[in-house]
Amino acid sequence: MSKILVIEDEAAIRRVLVKILNEENEAYQIEEASDGAAGMLKIRQSDYDLVLCDIKMPKMDGVEVLQEARKEKPEIPFIMISGHGDLDTAVQTMRLGAFDYISKPPDLNRLLTTVRNALDRKQLVVANKRLKKKVGKKFEMIGESPEIQSIKEIIEKVAPTDARVLITGSNGTGKELVAHWVHEKSTRSSAPFIEVNCAAIPSELIESELFGHVKGAFTSAVKDRAGKFEAANKGTLFLDEIGDMSLSAQAKVLRALQENKISRVGSDKDISVDVRVVAATNKDLQKEIEAGRFREDLYHRLAVILIRVPDLNERRKDIPLLIAHFANKISEEQGSVAKSFSEDAIRLLQEYDWTGNIRELRNVVERLIILGGQEVSAEDVALFASK
Numbered sequence: 089m090s091k092i093l094v095i096e097d098e099a100a101i102r103r104v105l106v107k108i109l110n111e112e113n114e115a116y117q118i119e120e121a122s123d124g125a126a127g128m129l130k131i132r133q134s135d136y137d138l139v140l141c142d143i144k145m146p147k148m149d150g151v152e153v154l155q156e157a158r159k160e161k162p163e164i165p166f167i168m169i170s171g172h173g174d175l176d177t178a179v180q181t182m183r184l185g186a187f188d189y190i191s192k193p194p195d196l197n198r199l200l201t202t203v204r205n206a207l208d209r210k211q212l213v214v215a216n217k218r219l220k221k222k223v224g225k226k227f228e229m230i231g232e233s234p235e236i237q238s239i240k241e242i243i244e245k246v247a248p249t250d251a252r253v254l255i256t257g258s259n260g261t262g263k264e265l266v267a268h269w270v271h272e273k274s275t276r277s278s279a280p281f282i283e284v285n286c287a288a289i290p291s292e293l294i295e296s297e298l299f300g301h302v303k304g305a306f307t308s309a310v311k312d313r314a315g316k317f318e319a320a321n322k323g324t325l326f327l328d329e330i331g332d333m334s335l336s337a338q339a340k341v342l343r344a345l346q347e348n349k350i351s352r353v354g355s356d357k358d359i360s361v362d363v364r365v366v367a368a369t370n371k372d373l374q375k376e377i378e379a380g381r382f383r384e385d386l387y388h389r390l391a392v393i394l395i396r397v398p399d400l401n402e403r404r405k406d407i408p409l410l411i412a413h414f415a416n417k418i419s420e421e422q423g424s425v426a427k428s429f430s431e432d433a434i435r436l437l438q439e440y441d442w443t444g445n446i447r448e449l450r451n452v453v454e455r456l457i458i459l460g461g462q463e464v465s466a467e468d469v470a471l472f473a474s475k
């Protein structure tokens with residue numbers, strides 16, 4: 089059930105809007121307010137999934153309501169309703185965070201599409217918020233080695249800009265972690281972070297996944313569907329394993345980056361998107377370019393800032409910290425007391441050949457916690473850490 093508030097001083101228009109919405113979906117629970125101040129009071133007292141708000145109104149105009157509501161409940165999408173004289177203001181409200189605007193008299197199709205999109209978006213933002221609560225801890229970046237320090241410094245500098253970032257490094261080095269931080273520390277952090285693993289999606293589906301499709305575009309396209317570019321609007325799109333993307337999808341991504349526009353598969357209608365793309369790969373893209381598997385022009389678009397995440401072998405100094413971090417996390421997950429590691433055990437693990445992989449280190453720590461003694465010893469490491 090979606091709760092929608094209609095703030096409109098003209099009773100006739102208000103009635104039309106309520107009627108259209110009621111007829112569209114019985115599950116919409118619709119409330120009304122006849123001026124800005126009454127609307128704002130309702131927003132404070134109740135939780136809405138969407139607000140439709142007229143711009144010109146007595147007491148408190150729509151722009152003021154939008155600004156107040158953004159401060160108190162920024163997750164509620166606003167669709168502004170503009171009359172003849174206030175189209176410029178309507179466009180401006182988009183900059184203030186309105187989701188969209190519609191003109192009076194409202195066009196039925198446009199209204200319903202905008203309402204549906206806004207409600208979809210609200211769900212995403214809420215899901216994202218829930219995730220984000222976990223993000224802080226889940227995405228802790230452990231390490232004090234100069235290599236990690238320098239990555240943290242680059243993230244600090246680059247995140248607030250809108251520059252695209254290409255993250256390279258072996259499997260499990262922490263590329264996704266870096267991408268999350270670029271988003272978290274950017275001005276886009278309250279908008280969605282959407283991840284697409286390009287290697288995991290069959291090449292014939294990747295375009296639909298990224299750009300969406302319209303009904304009938306292909307056999308299984310039974311209804312219109314937005315893609316990840318649209319879902320990431322105003323936020324960050326993380327294209328993981330971009331080196332595995334098909335050439336035809338690469339061409340479309342290039343266009344999206346050049347023009348900030350996409351079109352759904354099966355449609356030639358352009359949709360504007362405002363998305364920051366962060367990409368990652370474990371491949372050597374220069375080699376892929378030479379082999380004709382990766383577009384050089386796309387590479388240059390993506391690699392405005394390059395961050396190389398070093399292998400664990402290149403920052404062994406961080407291994408003791410990572411062991412302690414994982415040991416704590418694992419005991420938290422298992423609800424047991426954290427086990428300690430003897431100095432010899434840590435030294436031995438520090439000398440291992442990790443060929444890049446932090447994920448592997450975590451697994452080894454988990455195995456040692458389960459199988460080792462109360463204090464994990466060098467003997468335990470020799471016995472149980474073999475890979």
Ligand SMILES: Nc1ncnc2c1ncn2[C@@H]1O[C@H](COP(=O)(O)OP(=O)(O)OP(=O)(O)O)[C@@H](O)[C@H]1O
Pocket residue numbers: 226227228229230231257258259260261262263264265266328370413446447
């Ligand atoms: N510096 C770090 N501190 C703490 N945990 C880390 C660090 N780097 C990576 N990890 C953890 O290691 C695991 C692998 O990291 P991540 O998924 O970011 O790697 P990746 O390079 O994106 O991997 P892949 O190449 O397989 O996609 C994750 O569980 C991540 O939280």
